[in-house]
Amino acid sequence: MTRCDFTDSPANHNPQPDFDALCAHAGLGQGDGQPLVAPLVQSTTYCRDGIESTAPHAYSRVSNPTVAALERTLGQLENAPTAVCFGSGLAAETALFLAVLKAGDHAVCAKACYGGTTRLFEQILEPLRVDCTFVDATDPANVAAAVRPNTRLIFIETPANPTLELTDIRAIARIAKRANALLAVDNTFLTPVLQQPLELGADITVSSTTKFIEGHSTALGGAIVSRDESLLQRVRFIRKCTGGIIAPLNAWLTIQGLKTLPLRIRRQSENAARIAAWLAARPEVTTVNYPGLDDHPQFELAAAQHLGHHGAVLSFDFTGDDPGRFARAFVTGLKRCRLVEHVGSVETLITHPASMTHADLTEAQRLDAGITPGLVRLSVGIEDFRTILQDLETAFAEALVSCNRGVETCLAHA
Numbered sequence: 001m002t003r004c005d006f007t008d009s010p011a012n013h014n015p016q017p018d019f020d021a022l023c024a025h026a027g028l029g030q031g032d033g034q035p036l037v038a039p040l041v042q043s044t045t046y047c048r049d050g051i052e053s054t055a056p057h058a059y060s061r062v063s064n065p066t067v068a069a070l071e072r073t074l075g076q077l078e079n080a081p082t083a084v085c086f087g088s089g090l091a092a093e094t095a096l097f098l099a100v101l102k103a104g105d106h107a108v109c110a111k112a113c114y115g116g117t118t119r120l121f122e123q124i125l126e127p128l129r130v131d132c133t134f135v136d137a138t139d140p141a142n143v144a145a146a147v148r149p150n151t152r153l154i155f156i157e158t159p160a161n162p163t164l165e166l167t168d169i170r171a172i173a174r175i176a177k178r179a180n181a182l183l184a185v186d187n188t189f190l191t192p193v194l195q196q197p198l199e200l201g202a203d204i205t206v207s208s209t210t211k212f213i214e215g216h217s218t219a220l221g222g223a224i225v226s227r228d229e230s231l232l233q234r235v236r237f238i239r240k241c242t243g244g245i246i247a248p249l250n251a252w253l254t255i256q257g258l259k260t261l262p263l264r265i266r267r268q269s270e271n272a273a274r275i276a277a278w279l280a281a282r283p284e285v286t287t288v289n290y291p292g293l294d295d296h297p298q299f300e301l302a303a304a305q306h307l308g309h310h311g312a313v314l315s316f317d318f319t320g321d322d323p324g325r326f327a328r329a330f331v332t333g334l335k336r337c338r339l340v341e342h343v344g345s346v347e348t349l350i351t352h353p354a355s356m357t358h359a360d361l362t363e364a365q366r367l368d369a370g371i372t373p374g375l376v377r378l379s380v381g382i383e384d385f386r387t388i389l390q391d392l393e394t395a396f397a398e399a400l401v402s403c404n405r406g407v408e409t410c411l412a413h414a
């Protein structure tokens, strides 16, 4: 008889051995006659036996059975009592900031962060007298130097969008603890499959479930996960007061996505690693930002805080006199990779940050955030990686032709 050794399964990098089962069984009912698939409860309100009723749900701005099923699973995936889910990643961030910051407080935020997070701090919180210092968090010393006596929150995103810079979660957690501040980590790019911020010492995980967790570009959503019950309670209270809860249908779609998340993100990461290596060998490419490449400056940190894979997102830049022009011709030459402002879907998606996600910034601000005119971001999908390589190869050929054959053709692409 063949003896099966499951201890070194390539898929099993998560500390919870039943992690994949928790995802696959998301929303499953318990007991005789229960539906296998979580019921979608669209009702806005719930009947009561009497005015003393202790029924679990009263009104769907506060709680809803479908949302609760999603929250239970997202909590379990991080060994936390529950998650609190919102209508988008930014709604989750807003509720978190309102829950932990008040006028006169200070926050430290990583410079390399989703633009919407920076905008929230600068344009919503600063006028409410919450001060924020933006630092290059890739060096923990910068975070430590920015901390003040009134610092209540440190917010980081790792890997960061779109430069894929990493921040050392363990090191920043030590700084936060010493400062008596909370550490929140935006884990959107890796999800709990590939990175467990709470295990590494963070107090709060923030996710845009719109991306990899839902995975099919059909539902916006956001989640806050913490092991601190009183913090969760405060976040729930803010959600009740401000009305940011996720819609039941979106929660249901997110549960369906969650079931295949481990399979999808591991496959997408394997594809991304292959494509990153292929791009690194191309003569038209100067740099490839992917923490899984062994010459990435933070490769050791990636190995220490990621769980077996390094995610599906990478970015790269081009050689030549005018990399921006080449990048615009390149992204418009792709047929299978879709040009969108999004990551984390099953299809391979491409973005030109300078003219799309970060077009609102000044050129100086973009350069400060590492967004050069030629930078292109790829969110690798579940296709056979050879299909993606073929598409990239064709786009390289077309961009070379259009950029070498005359300015007119290239400008037409732009």
Ligand SMILES: Cc1ncc(COP(=O)(O)O)c(C=O)c1O
Pocket (backbone or CB within 6 Å): 088, 089, 090, 091, 114, 116, 157, 161, 186, 188, 189, 207, 208, 209, 210, 220, 221, 222
């Ligand atoms: C890393 C990251 N965090 C947060 C968000 C905000 O999420 P949402 O679009 O669901 O509000 C995004 C959106 O692109 C993101 O990329």
